[in-house]
Every structure is written in structure tokens, then in C-alpha cells.
Amino acid sequence: MYRALYRKWRPATFDDVVGQPQVTDILKYQVAENRVSHAYLFCGSRGTGKTSCAKILAKAVNCLHPKNGNPCNECEACRSIDAGVATDVIEMDAASNNGVDNVRDMKEEIVFTPADLKYRVYIIDEVHMMSGSAFNALLKTLEEPPAYVLFILATTELNKLPATIVSRCQRFDFRRLSSDGIVAHLNKIAKSEGIDLTDAGARIIARMSLGGMRDAISLLELCAGTNETVNEELVTRVLGVGGGELPGQIVDAAADRDYPTLYRLLSDVVNSAQDLTVFFTELISYTRDLVVVKTLGDGAAAYLDLSDASFRSLSERAKRIPLGRLLYQSRLLEETLEILRRSSGDRRATAELALTRLAEPRLSTSPEALLARVEELEKQVALLRTGASVPQPAVKKPAPDVSYSPAPVPAKETPKEEKKPTPAEKPAETPAPETKEEITEKKNDKTDDKTDADESKQVPKWSLILDEFGRIKPSLGPFMRGSVATVSGEVVTVTLTVGMFLALVDGDETAKTVLLSLLSEHGTAASSIRFVSGAQKKNNDGQIEF
Numbered sequence: 001m002y003r004a005l006y007r008k009w010r011p012a013t014f015d016d017v018v019g020q021p022q023v024t025d026i027l028k029y030q031v032a033e034n035r036v037s038h039a040y041l042f043c044g045s046r047g048t049g050k051t052s053c054a055k056i057l058a059k060a061v062n063c064l065h066p067k068n069g070n071p072c073n074e075c076e077a078c079r080s081i082d083a084g085v086a087t088d089v090i091e092m093d094a095a096s097n098n099g100v101d102n103v104r105d106m107k108e109e110i111v112f113t114p115a116d117l118k119y120r121v122y123i124i125d126e127v128h129m130m131s132g133s134a135f136n137a138l139l140k141t142l143e144e145p146p147a148y149v150l151f152i153l154a155t156t157e158l159n160k161l162p163a164t165i166v167s168r169c170q171r172f173d174f175r176r177l178s179s180d181g182i183v184a185h186l187n188k189i190a191k192s193e194g195i196d197l198t199d200a201g202a203r204i205i206a207r208m209s210l211g212g213m214r215d216a217i218s219l220l221e222l223c224a225g226t227n228e229t230v231n232e233e234l235v236t237r238v239l240g241v242g243g244g245e246l247p248g249q250i251v252d253a254a255a256d257r258d259y260p261t262l263y264r265l266l267s268d269v270v271n272s273a274q275d276l277t278v279f280f281t282e283l284i285s286y287t288r289d290l291v292v293v294k295t296l297g298d299g300a301a302a303y304l305d306l307s308d309a310s311f312r313s314l315s316e317r318a319k320r321i322p323l324g325r326l327l328y329q330s331r332l333l334e335e336t337l338e339i340l341r342r343s344s345g346d347r348r349a350t351a352e353l354a355l356t357r358l359a360e361p362r363l364s365t366s367p368e369a370l371l372a373r374v375e376e377l378e379k380q381v382a383l384l385r386t387g388a389s390v391p392q393p394a395v396k397k398p399a400p401d402v403s404y405s406p407a408p409v410p411a412k413e414t415p416k417e418e419k420k421p422t423p424a425e426k427p428a429e430t431p432a433p434e435t436k437e438e439i440t441e442k443k444n445d446k447t448d449d450k451t452d453a454d455e456s457k458q459v460p461k462w463s464l465i466l467d468e469f470g471r472i473k474p475s476l477g478p479f480m481r482g483s484v485a486t487v488s489g490e491v492v493t494v495t496l497t498v499g500m501f502l503a504l505v506d507g508d509e510t511a512k513t514v515l516l517s518l519l520s521e522h523g524t525a526a527s528s529i530r531f532v533s534g535a536q537k538k539n540n541d542g543q544i545e546f
């Protein structure tokens with residue numbers, strides 16, 4: 001029977017677990033000395049061995065012939081747990097259902113002694129995903145569990161757990177594995193499985209797995225499926241990682257606010273069927289390397305697994321990009337990766353939204369984004385002091401409409417630009433700065449509007465509604481800034497300032513539901529919402545907005 005490589009290589013004893021001695025040594029000792037606690041909390045990022053250790057612990061406490069705290073893996077108890085048929089070992093994934101029912105069942109069955117084993121073990125994965133009422137039920141059972149019950153809770157997000165739960169458990173922190181640790185283990189697996197793996201190939205896989213062994217083994221298996229030598233060239237081809245070129249291009253395009261290139265690169269990724277999570281993982285890893293180079297300079301080489309050529313190109317890029325922007329980028333990408341892993345929705349739209357925000361720190365109010373903006377301004381002030389003109393980012397825009405931003409419109413070369421007035425954030429109702437032509441067009445628009453004024457009218461309190469919307473959907477709020485809303489019958493039409501934002505906002509059904517309820521709260525009864533872009537409204541010639 002075929003078994004996925006990571007299952008086959010899942011550690012069977014505490015001694016097999018790679019790189020977590022701070023956890024496994026203590027657990028082994030506790031089992032050997034019969035000093036097992038009644039509730040454990042395993043914290044740490046994906047693939048660091050939390051679930052594996054939970055399984056090993058479940059076997060170890062029930063094993064008929066434990067060896068030095070490790071399970072024997074041969075007795076009846078060990079084998080029934082390994083085969084998943086032991087009714088006394090119950091695994092729950094709080095991420096797949098919110099766990100209330102499971103916890104209720106648990107409360108009822110907990111009074112009965114285990115059927116076959118010494119301990120009844122409850123393993124609850126991603127425990128932070130449980131609902132409030134499930135937590136309360138769990139808390140009650142954690143308060144005074146019978147001696148034959150053992151709880152093992154696992155989480156990737158400790159901060160989301162109520163303190164009352166954390167304080168009742170013995171806590172263990174699982175570390176991300178070092179690159180060297182992963183490479184060594186991959187080599188061991190490759191040797192045993194007859195996979196021809198080169199050191200360079202193993203290093204790229206280790207980088208891509210961000211310290212998680214399970215991901216690393218899965219990636220190795222993916223590459224080994226081709227039956228070729230797993231070297232640098234094969235890994236970059238199979239995983240679709242550009243050998244460091246693609247992340248660099250994305251970072252450059254974002255810094256230049258070069259939207260056509262950004263969207264083309266993303267489109268290439270999507271069309272090549274490369275997994276978007278792999279793509280974002282690569283971007284995160286690359287951004288981290290940039291931060292290390294930025295802060296340590298030449299001394300960074302010792303901390304990075306890079307060839308000399310890659311290191312030189314990384315250093316060049318790091319000089320060009322301010323630290324604040326890199327920190328903003330790093331945080332934004334991590335958040336996006338998390339969304340992509342959890343969401344089953346439109347992944348491409350999520351990715352596009354993220355890249356747009358990457359290019360526009362001004363759309364975010366996070367401290368990192370503000371820092372990036374301050375750095376940009378400082379640079380411009382310094383340039384102005386020297387009497388030089390402020391260079392504009394080489395923004396390549398497909399339509400003039402895209403140039404919405406509080407900064408002057410860079411695509412249009414006018415002498416006025418050199419003064420570089422950078423207005424602060426506009427109040428919600430104020431449209432973005434416009435060129436003369438646009439203002440004239442706007443005026444024409446307004447006269448047009450007046451002719452059908454009997455049909456559609458402005459939505460009252462729209463700026464208030466936008467403020468509230470921004471609080472509920474902070475990721476979309478910025479794209480709605482400066483928009484205008486009219487109502488005709490039961491249809492509300494929202495005109496966005498930038499055509500490109502249309503695709504990002506329009507696809508989001510929850511955003512529409514939220515808006516409809518806010519509208520009704522503020523006195524506009526509507527049954528549907530449509531989004532249009534300012535430019536689309538102007539020219540009804542079917543020109544597709546970027």
C-alpha cells in the first residue's frame with residue numbers, strides 16, 4: 001500500500017522526533033517516572049511535530065512495555081493507536097468543526113473508565129479555533145479530570161487561547177527547525193528511500209518549508225516523483241520557484257508601483273499552476289533574507305543559505321528598498337499566506353489584493369506601513385534640501401484612471417510635479433487629487449447626473465457608512481475611500497475612484513452584505529449593490545478597466 005512519505009517517516013518514538021529536545025526529553029522523563037500531567041498544551045508553527053508528539057505521548061502512556069519513556073510500538077496498545085482503531089484515543093480538529101458537539105460528547109463520556117487502554121487521551125488540534133461555548137465546556141472538564149483522562153491540546157496561535165485554558169495545561173513550545181536540521185533529515189530519508197538528492201536541492205526545499213519538517217518531506221516527495229536527480233534545477237522547476245528571480249521581480253515592481261508587471265507576474269504564477277501558497281512562501285523567505293541583509297550588510301552572508309551571486313543581487317536590492325517597507329511587506333505577506341492556507345474562496349483575488357497593498361503602503365494604517373511612508377517622505381525631503389528634483393517612481397499605468405493616490409499623478413509629466421505637494425489623507429468624501437482634464441470631465445459628469453437626478457440620488461451619510469465599513473472590513477476599507485454612492489430604486493451604485501479596485505471589491509459577497517446592512521441602519525433600504533469605477537462611468541465604450 002502506498003503511504004505518503006511524510007506519514008511513513010512520521011516519528012514513532014520521542015527519540016525519532018527531530019530538533020525538539022526541549023520537549024521530547026521532558027516527556028520521556030515524565031512517562032518513565034510515571035509523572036504524566038493531565039493536560040498538555042503544544043504550541044508552535046505548522047509541521048514542527050506537535051501532532052506527532054501527541055500521538056507518541058498517547059502511545060507512551062498506554063504502552064504495555066515502554067522503553068525509557070518511549071512507546072514500544074509493538075504491543076497491542078501501541079498498534080491499535082497506530083492503526084487508528086483505539087476507541088480510547090480521540091483526535092479532534094477544532095478547525096474543521098467548532099468542537100462544541102465534540103466537547104459535549106466528551107463531557108458525557110469522560111465519567112466512564114477507558115474501554116481497553118490505561119488512559120483515555122483527547123488530542124485537540126488547532127484548539128484556538130474552538131468557539132467560546134466549546135472553550136467553556138472544555139474548561140469545566142479540564143478543572144477536575146478523572147485520573148485516567150489525558151488532554152493534549154495543540155495550537156499554532158497561542159495568543160488566541162483564553163488564559164484560563166493555558167493556565168490549566170503544562171505548556172511546551174515547539175521550535176521552527178533550522179535549515180541544517182531539515183537538510184540532514186532530508187538526506188537521511190533520501191538515502192533510505194533511494195532518492196538521488198543533491199545538497200543544493202535539499203537547501204532549496206529546506207528554505208521553502210520555513211522550518212516545518214512535514215512540508216519539507218512533502219516537497220521532497222513531490223520532486224522525487226519525477227525519478228530524476230533532485231538537484232537545484234529540478235526543485236526550482238517542480239516547485240515553480242524562480243530560483244530567486246521571481247520574488248526579486250515582484251519586490252521591485254511593488255516598490256516602483258508597477259502594476260502591469262505585478263499583475264503579469266502573478267498571472268504567470270497562476271497560469272503555471274504553481275500553488276499560490278508556495279509562491280507566497282517564497283516571497284516571505286526572500287523578504288526575510290532582504291531584511292537580514294539590510295540590517296547586517298556583508299555580515300549577513302553567514303546567516304543565509306545563498307550562493308555568492310544570489311547574495312550580491314540580494315544586497316543590491318536591499319540597498320534600494322527602505323527597511324520600513326520590508327517590514328511592512330513581511331507582515332502583509334505572512335497574513336496573506338495564512339488567509340490562503342485557510343480559505344477555500346477566490347485565492348487569486350486574495351493574492352491580487354495582497355500585491356496591490358504591497359505596492360501601496362499608503363492604503364494601510366499598520367505601524368509598518370506608516371513607517372514605510374515616513375521613510376519615503378524623509379527621502380524626498382532630503383532630496384529637496386539638496387536642490388534636486390524628487391524622482392517619481394517609474395509607474396507604468398495602463399489607464400490614467402489608475403493614478404489615484406494622494407501623491408501627484410506621476411504618469412503625467414507636468415512641471416508642477418517638482419514641487420511635490422503630498423497632501424495628507426483625505427476625508428472620505430473628498431475625491432483624489434485630479435488633473436485639470438479630469439476635473440473638467442467630472443464637471444461634465446455632474447451635469448449628466450443632474451439630468452437623471454429624478455431617478456438616482458446621493459446616499460445619505462455615505463462617509464459615515466464608509467467609516468463603519470472600514471472598521472468591519474479593514475482589508476477593503478481603503479479601496480472604498482473617496483467613493484460616491486447613489487441610490488435608484490432598490491439598487492445602490494458605488495462609484496470607486498480607481499478602476500483596478502473594482503475586481504477586488506466586487507467579488508466579495510460578505511462586503512456587499514455588510515454594506516447592505518449598514519445602508520439599512522442609516523436609512524437607505526436597498527436590495528442590491530453594484531460597484532462601478534469612475535472611469536467606467538465616464539466612458540461607456542466597454543473599455544475594460546485594469
Ligand SMILES: [Zn+2]
Binds near residue numbers: 062075076079
Ligand atoms: Zn507498546
